[in-house]
Amino acid sequence: MMSKTILRKILIPLLFTALILFAINIQCTVWYDLFGDLPPIVLWPAIFVYLFTTREWRDRTLWLVVFFILLTSYSVAIPLWVFLSLCTLGALIRFIQKRFAALATSDLVIFSVLSVFTYPIVYATFSSIGAMNFTFNLWSHIFSTLISIPFIPPILFMGKKIDRVLNIEDEGLLFIKL
Amino acid sequence: MQFFKLNLKSGFYVFTFIAICFLIYTLQQERKTPYFVLAPSSVTIKIQEIYKSFAQTISTTTTHYLQILNLKEQLTQLEEENQKLKAQLQTLKEVEIENDRLTRITELRSQLPHFTDIAARISGRDLFTDHYSLFIDKGSEQNIPKLAGIITPDGVVGYTIDVQANSARILLLTDRLMSIDAVVQRTRSRGMISGYGKNLSILKFLDRPQELSIGDLVVTSHEQKLFPPGYPIGQISSIHVHPSGVGHYAVITPTVDAKKLSEVLVLRAK
Numbered sequence: 001m002m003s004k005t006i007l008r009k010i011l012i013p014l015l016f017t018a019l020i021l022f023a024i025n026i027q028c029t030v031w032y033d034l035f036g037d038l039p040p041i042v043l044w045p046a047i048f049v050y051l052f053t054t055r056e057w058r059d060r061t062l063w064l065v066v067f068f069i070l071l072t073s074y075s076v077a078i079p080l081w082v083f084l085s086l087c088t089l090g091a092l093i094r095f096i097q098k099r100f101a102a103l104a105t106s107d108l109v110i111f112s113v114l115s116v117f118t119y120p121i122v123y124a125t126f127s128s129i130g131a132m133n134f135t136f137n138l139w140s141h142i143f144s145t146l147i148s149i150p151f152i153p154p155i156l157f158m159g160k161k162i163d164r165v166l167n168i169e170d171e172g173l174l175f176i177k178l
Numbered sequence: 179m180q181f182f183k184l185n186l187k188s189g190f191y192v193f194t195f196i197a198i199c200f201l202i203y204t205l206q207q208e209r210k211t212p213y214f215v216l217a218p219s220s221v222t223i224k225i226q227e228i229y230k231s232f233a234q235t236i237s238t239t240t241t242h243y244l245q246i247l248n249l250k251e252q253l254t255q256l257e258e259e260n261q262k263l264k265a266q267l268q269t270l271k272e273v274e275i276e277n278d279r280l281t282r283i284t285e286l287r288s289q290l291p292h293f294t295d296i297a298a299r300i301s302g303r304d305l306f307t308d309h310y311s312l313f314i315d316k317g318s319e320q321n322i323p324k325l326a327g328i329i330t331p332d333g334v335v336g337y338t339i340d341v342q343a344n345s346a347r348i349l350l351l352t353d354r355l356m357s358i359d360a361v362v363q364r365t366r367s368r369g370m371i372s373g374y375g376k377n378l379s380i381l382k383f384l385d386r387p388q389e390l391s392i393g394d395l396v397v398t399s400h401e402q403k404l405f406p407p408g409y410p411i412g413q414i415s416s417i418h419v420h421p422s423g424v425g426h427y428a429v430i431t432p433t434v435d436a437k438k439l440s441e442v443l444v445l446r447a448k
Contacts, residue, residue, distance in 0.1 A: 028313075075304045075305040076340075076349055076353060077305070077306050078355075135375035136308055140307045
């Protein structure tokens with residue numbers, strides 16, 4: 001019993017943090033080395049979606065903070081706008097999930113693809129406030145979203161696998177249903 | 179005694195035999211081929227030549243056939259070797275290009291008497307597509323401070339905004355959060371450089387904009403301390419009136435293409 005608690009409290013967050021870092025580094029470093037200036041695959045929103053749809057509100061809040069810290073450490077983006085964008089994205093995911101009671105894997109994939117495309121728009125909307133030379137690359141985002149699609153299911157699978165191996169997935173889903 | 183009873187016919191035969199023997203002996207002494215040998219041998223040589231030619235043709239054909247059999251194998255080997263050599267050549271070209279870059283950086287060092295510099299490699303880039311920053315593989319352990327100028331032999335790249343132990347983040351000229359004091363080299367019009375998205379910057383708060391023309395070189399001013407004064411930033415590609423109607427701004431194409439960067443120099447004032 002004790003060991004299961006330890007797994008739940010320590011190992012799962014660590015594994016998910018590693019997964020987030022993996023997704024971010026693929027985008028920032030590996031993609032840059034391999035494909036240069038080609039718009040990169042964006043995979044972290046898929047993990048964000050997975051965690052936001054399968055966790056209770058306390059965990060969601062903690063993951064929101066973790067995402068905020070990790071994203072701002074890999075970008076020069078304005079921290080306040082990053083945080084507000086993450087909150088908005090989380091709220092949107094929860095709203096759609098509650099509205100359509102969506103929990104299937106295909107739903108998560110659709111949510112993830114939408115999040116990959118929506119997050120930069122939300123961030124751009126916030127950061128355009130008072131900005132003189134506001135920049136937004138719509139075509140880059142569309143391209144990033146399209147090439148991210150094949151990679152999103154494996155990332156979601158990895159997230160599910162982490163939960164399944166540690167046997168908490170059903171409990172998480174039960175909580176959402178309740 | 180019957181043996182010695184020679185008639186004319188037998189005598190002729192004996193005489194002819196002896197005469198031929200003498201003839202052969204005489205010709206042999208003179209080292210000449212006998213005519214009666216010479217005449218048929220010229221024919222046999224011809225025949226021999228024909229046979230030889232035939233044999234050579236067969237031999238050559240067989241050799242060629244065997245060579246063709248080996249040729250395919252050799253071709254495969256040569257193709258593999260060729261591929262390896264091409265790869266080596268490509269690597270050598272890459273090394274040559276890198277060597278050129280590093281030589282230019284080394285030459286640049288001697289031209290910066292008021293700065294100490296540290297060479298660094300690019301290790302990653304910004305997470306968000308709408309922001310333009312790079313990570314380098316040197317940090318505070320290599321004495322890189324915050325707000326250190328980053329240059330290449332072609333011009334200004336940006337400056338460090340966040341320094342970790344073994345890495346630092348560079349804000350690029352093209353990021354909208356960037357600001358550097360700059361002047362137009364020809365007219366000495368001052369302004370502030372800021373990012374304008376992909377591969378572009380703007381020179382805002384311009385004074386005397388009417389004197390500017392497209393193609394003018396924008397350089398670092400004497401007022402800032404991050405870069406050597408007069409160091410190239412970019413060229414004016416267009417001039418616009420601010421949307422508010424007050425003031426002008428010029429769109430700048432930076433001299434350094436951040437997409438192609440591999441190594442940079444981090445400057446520190448002495």
